Amino acid sequence: MKHLDEYRDSETARRLAASIHREANTGRRYRLMEFCGGHTHAIFRYGLEDLLPANIETVHGPGCPVCVLPTGRLDMAIRLARRDGVILASYGDMLRVPGSKGQSLMKAKADGADIRMVYSTTDALKLADANPDREVIFFAIGFETTTPPTALAIEAAARAELGNFSVFCNHVLTPSAIAAILEAPAVRELDAVEIDGFLGPAHVSVVIGSQPYEFFAEEYRKPVAIAGFEPIDVLQSILMLVRQLNEGRAEVENQYIRAVTRDGNLRAKQVVSRVFELRRDFEWRGLGHIPYSALRLKDTYAAFDAERRFDEPYIPTEGNKACACPAILRGAKKPNDCRLFGRACTPETPIGSCMVSSEGACAAYYSYGRMRERAS
């Protein structure tokens, strides 16, 4: 892990922080949205705000796959898990996310539902192979990063004629979410989110490349700096955005050159397009219904689509009204603006998904940064 050390080096951090202080124009504010929960997490885990001038504000974006899943989709997973003969294979992050009526996968598990925590789609396939008399459903969530492994698992299951394996697909698309945020202010005046620039996704961009962001940069005049998840990456990207804004540029710049190319990973994109197609509509927590913003299995793979196989309907449901997760996911509010934050809603007693997920903004504030609230 020598490789990582250079991206966490304190000397480099100090040097970059000094450049940001020197170059940031004191006469203006810089509202920079980090799209990914991974960035939010890095900012708080390393205390990066302590190194930034006061006129640079980090705005936390919706890039947390657990957070953006609406309650209705989680309810579907719980209903699937409670069916007789089903094993639901899920990433651990999902287990404590609150569904409607105080339900969660963790509670369903305690009630006797067979829910297994897995670390990869391969684990889910193995479960299906080892339990031929059970239906194994993989609870697939995530942005473009986790989609290719799900697609590969579906192809592998088809090849092996693994008839008891299916996928509850909740894969969503990053560019759609960015577009929704950029277009939101016009629609919702009160909720307007002013953003001057974006820290672009790290891992997602490894797959989709930097090219998809060129449209946002040009159309909305917002600079983008694709940023890695290490503290040095974040600081360097902030400096890149400050420079673009100072010079009146709105371009896509790539800080994460060690992993991201303009075109991304073609093989990964190919496997995804073999297995998945766009959904006409998908509801996001916080961002509402966004057309063509998520994926579903193609008809060829319908047999592996848990929604169709078990005829499980989506029933939209409202979360707790006091929970500010939706506004937080749009960047319109900060976690400590929510009156539930740290009181009714804590990582032990989460009310919104943003407090549960390790990528959620509320969890990052609470676990790493809540001394900041106390001080103010």
Add this chain to the structure above:
Amino acid sequence: MNFASHAPRVATRRLDIVDGRVDLTHGAGGRAMQQLIAEIFHPAFDNPMLARGNDQAAFDVPAGRMVMSTDSFVVSPLFFPGGDIGSLAVHGTVNDVAMSGARPLYLSAGFVIEEGFPLAELQRIARSMGEAASAAGVAVVTGDTKVVERGKADRLFINTAGIGIVPPGVDISGDRARPGDTILISGSMGDHGVAIMAHRASLEFETTIVSDSAALNGLVADMVAAVPTVRVLRDPTRGGLAATLNEICDQSSVGMRLDEAAIPIRPEVLGACELLGLDPMNVANEGKLVAIAPAEDAARLLGVLRRHPLGRDAMMIGEVITDPARFVRMTTRIGGERIVDWLAGEQLPRIC
């Protein structure tokens, strides 16, 4: 049934250790159980108190303050790099007793065994316990075995309890941390939890990480002999260093400030944590301790720690501060500040 064993009156065939398995008769209180105890446990734990064959151990109580502790072990897998459930069951309880500054004396051992468990593995585990106990200078003086039907337990669970005696003049407790005190740790963090996780079948990456499972009573004896003013000792097991420090902050009504750069974490452990999405601060240790001592004694305590093989990599990692919010704050490697919080939910199930 208790560990009392009497030589069977009728000569029976010896246990088939190589291919045999535990069956329900081994827990039924009859001759089969006697045989299991006589052929597996007594030789492994060999000591005169056990050999007397009673349902309890009798011993004289030395004058002074005694401590007692108990812990159950359900680790999966049973064998892992650096140890097994047997050695872990000894180290865990010896350490819990020792964290009062006490010298651990005696252990009890209770076994819940699933029907069908291989006798060879049971013997290997019992021997490992015996060796760990004798290395730590404690004796397993009483015990118990139960056998449950297949599916009613996962292979083998062990409970151990231990008692020890506190040397005069030593007063160590989690509520004694005071602002200004220095916080020390005896070595690198996260080795045990990561060794277990990496070894689990579902995680297919190879690491060279070995559990740090070890009995710390020898180290503690050196520490309290040289620096009897030590105020707090605790082994950061489940929940890792983060949970241990938060517990102490709550007990003592104080806050803490740590220096991230001073906390030793092996590069392999850090790498595995990155892959698994874990924070090494939350990952369990089984052979490390946290010590809190008055600042003026800290350098001397660090010297004592570093002279012992189990404290070679010891570091001073921060100080106790006044903080009504009882936060554990940490200056990060790059100069920012964060909180080191309790872990929410279950990060690593069945690591001990």
